[in-house]
Amino acid sequence: MPPPVDSFRAFVSQLAARPGKWVGPNPSVSKFAAAIAGYQSGLHDAGVLHVESISSWHFGQWLAAKWRVSPVVGWDTHIAERFGDDEAGIAEAAKLIEQWLHACEEA
Numbered sequence: 001m002p003p004p005v006d007s008f009r010a011f012v013s014q015l016a017a018r019p020g021k022w023v024g025p026n027p028s029v030s031k032f033a034a035a036i037a038g039y040q041s042g043l044h045d046a047g048v049l050h051v052e053s054i055s056s057w058h059f060g061q062w063l064a065a066k067w068r069v070s071p072v073v074g075w076d077t078h079i080a081e082r083f084g085d086d087e088a089g090i091a092e093a094a095k096l097i098e099q100w101l102h103a104c105e106e107a
Contacts, residue, residue, distance in 0.1 A: 004048050009101060011039050016094030019087055029089040033076035036097075062100050 015035055019027035023035050037056055056075070064071035069078055076093070083092040 004043055005101065005105075007043070007048075008039070009098070012036065012094050012097050016090055019090050027087055027090060028085045029076045029080040029083075029093055030085070032090045032093055033074065058104075059097060059100050062103065063096060 015022045015032060019032060023031035033056065040055060060075035061071055063069075063075045063078060067078065067082075079093045079096065080089050083089040
């Protein structure tokens with residue numbers, strides 16, 4: 001089995017490539033975020049992932065610092081406002097998640 005981060009990275013990539021397949025018709029950034037949270041929860045419940053390692057909460061904190069915006073507002077809201085609440089926003093969110101994972105690996 002791939003390490004949890006690799007598995008998470010692959011899931012985000014697949015989700016962004018075909019969001020309609022994973023979140024149904026009318027994909028949105030909030031549905032994308034919910035799918036990610038569900039995937040992370042499943043990994044955590046299976047004992048594969050500790051929430052501290054790659055959580056949406058940490059991504060939200062990273063994005064808020066990067067963009068100098070309120071961390072109180074969810075990352076999905078910030079991305080939807082900046083890039084659109086559709087497949088284009090999902091694609092940008094996936095790119096940002098990849099940047100965040102890369103920054104975590106370098107730290």
